[in-house]
Amino acid sequence: MRLVVVAMLVGCYAPHPQTGAPCGDGACPGDLVCSPATNTCELSSTIDGAVDGMVIDGCTPQAEICGDGIDQDCDGVDPVCVANDGADGAIDVSAGGTFTVDMRYANDDASDADCGGIGGRDVFYKIVLPAQEIVYADTFGSDFRTVVRVFPGKACSAIAGASPVCNHDACGGAQSQLAGPLPAGTSCIVVDQDAAAITGMLTLRVTRGGRDGASLGSNMQTYTGNSCTGTNVTNPGTSCAGGDTSTAEDAGYYFTVCPAQTLKLDASTCVDATMTAFDTVIYLRKAGGNNLGCNDDATTCTARPARPTHADGSILTNVASVGPGLFWLTVDGYSGACGAFRVDTNLR
Ligand SMILES: [Ca+2]
Ligand SMILES: [Ca+2]
Ligand SMILES: [Ca+2]
Ligand SMILES: [Ca+2]
Numbered sequence: 001m002r003l004v005v006v007a008m009l010v011g012c013y014a015p016h017p018q019t020g021a022p023c024g025d026g027a028c029p030g031d032l033v034c035s036p037a038t039n040t041c042e043l044s045s046t047i048d049g050a051v052d053g054m055v056i057d058g059c060t061p062q063a064e065i066c067g068d069g070i071d072q073d074c075d076g077v078d079p080v081c082v083a084n085d086g087a088d089g090a091i092d093v094s095a096g097g098t099f100t101v102d103m104r105y106a107n108d109d110a111s112d113a114d115c116g117g118i119g120g121r122d123v124f125y126k127i128v129l130p131a132q133e134i135v136y137a138d139t140f141g142s143d144f145r146t147v148v149r150v151f152p153g154k155a156c157s158a159i160a161g162a163s164p165v166c167n168h169d170a171c172g173g174a175q176s177q178l179a180g181p182l183p184a185g186t187s188c189i190v191v192d193q194d195a196a197a198i199t200g201m202l203t204l205r206v207t208r209g210g211r212d213g214a215s216l217g218s219n220m221q222t223y224t225g226n227s228c229t230g231t232n233v234t235n236p237g238t239s240c241a242g243g244d245t246s247t248a249e250d251a252g253y254y255f256t257v258c259p260a261q262t263l264k265l266d267a268s269t270c271v272d273a274t275m276t277a278f279d280t281v282i283y284l285r286k287a288g289g290n291n292l293g294c295n296d297d298a299t300t301c302t303a304r305p306a307r308p309t310h311a312d313g314s315i316l317t318n319v320a321s322v323g324p325g326l327f328w329l330t331v332d333g334y335s336g337a338c339g340a341f342r343v344d345t346n347l348r
Contacts (some may be wrong), residue, residue: 006123063198066105079105082123087156090124090188093206097189099125101202103193105143110190113159115166116147117312120193125201126154131184134209134254136287136326138170138177144200145169147192148176156188168194171258171324179256179326181212207287208232213252216329221345224275227251227331228338232329234285241281241334248333252255254287255347257323264320265293266346267329270313277304278339280331281311284319287326293319296334 021028059074066081084091085106093099103121110122127135139146149164170177176191191204211233214223230249237243257263269280283294293316301313312334321327331343 004031010048045223055330064104068109073114075230084107084123084125085109087124087159087188089169090126090156092128092190093125093204094128095206096206098206099202099204099206101191101204103200103202104198109159110149110192112147112192113149113162113164113166113264115149115164115205116168116192117195119196120147122190122192125189125191125204125206126156126186127182127189127206128186128262129182129184132181132212134179134252134326135182135187136179136207136209136256137189138205138324139175139203140171140173140201140205140259140324142175142201144197144202145174145194145302146176146202147194148178149190149192150178150182151188151190152181153183153185154188155186156190159188159190164190171261175257177256177258177324179209179254180215190327192213209252209287209326209328211252212327213254213328216253216255216345216347218255218347221347222271222342223253223345224340224342225251225331226338226340227278227333230338234332236281236283236294236296236332236334239291239292240283241296244281244296244334246334246336248336249338250330250332251341253329253331253343253345255321255327255329257321257325257327259324261323262320263323263347264318265316265329266318267316268298268301268313268344269331269341270298271316271344272305272342273302273304273311273313275342276313276340277306278337278341279307279334280314280337280341280345281334282314282316282329284316284327284329286321287328292321292327 061074062072064073082105083089106121147168151159167176167178232247271275281296284292295314297312298315301311305312
């Protein structure tokens with residue numbers, strides 16, 4: 001028995017050249033080969049006898065699986081997996097931006113979590129927020145059917161058994177688009193391939209909404225609120241309300257627009273002037289962008305009972321939002337004002 005244990009230890013710890021080291025002038029020690037994809041020394045020739053760049057007799061090419069030490073496609077290379085193939089390599093997308101991945105170099109190791117088909121390769125992202133905020137993501141431009149699973153408040157290492165926000169087949173197509181609140185702290189985003197896909201280029205776009213807010217519904221809606229309970233996130237800007245840069249608290253309503261789609265928005269704080277108690281300013285922006293429309297005082301508004309000599313309610317009419325993206329209607333106040341409001345909208 002003692003001899004067997006010694007033999008196993010010898011087997012496990014027999015010295016051999018390490019993989020992952022840079023190729024020296026294209027050469028690698030021992031039986032490693034130089035991977036042209038990474039310019040590092042990798043294992044392949046130890047598995048099936050392939051030599052660098054050659055397809056050997058008797059090797060039947062199959063779909064490559066990255067990082068498993070086997071050269072499935074018989075080109076002499078076992079490619080290194082992408083960094084965010086697994087949960088522990090989740091790429092931080094907290095700053096927003098566009099992220100691309102060649103899915104050939106990922107593995108199928110995420111649970112489908114009852115969202116999308118079983119199978120397909122998957123990659124992991126994380127986002128870390130200082131406070132609850134609306135976050136937008138889409139995968140338009142990817143060349144495969146995408147499934148996006150968002151796990152609010154869960155690190156990627158802790159998503160087992162959790163139910164994600166699930167999105168696929170958005171906008172009548174094969175990609176994904178979603179927006180919604182994520183809490184302070186870390187959340188995980190998994191992008192998967194539907195069914196048994198093993199190739200494809202992923203384009204993931206992440207946009208921070210810059211604030212918390214409520215979802216703006218399609219067609220005619222009425223919302224009431226009190227902006228004094230919010231915080232001052234934005235101001236009307238230099239092109240509106242006389243360049244008002246006051247610190248009035250504001251309320252935000254968000255919506256998404258599909259690619260090649262234009263939505264039109266009407267909004268008014270004076271449909272019932274008795275329900276709005278302060279001098280409002282309303283504006284529409286793409287997240288992070290400038291005013292697409294902004295109005296302080298609409299002369300066609302009925303004056304508020306509290307200020308009968310001056311109509312200071314606000315109206316936007318037929319303002320266009322061109323997709324794809326995340327858009328905000330903001331109810332703000334002029335010169336620091338806040339209060340109860342009613343805003344009537346028509347998004348179509
Ligand atoms: Ca492989
Ligand atoms: Ca994976
Ligand atoms: Ca404001
Ligand atoms: Ca006003």
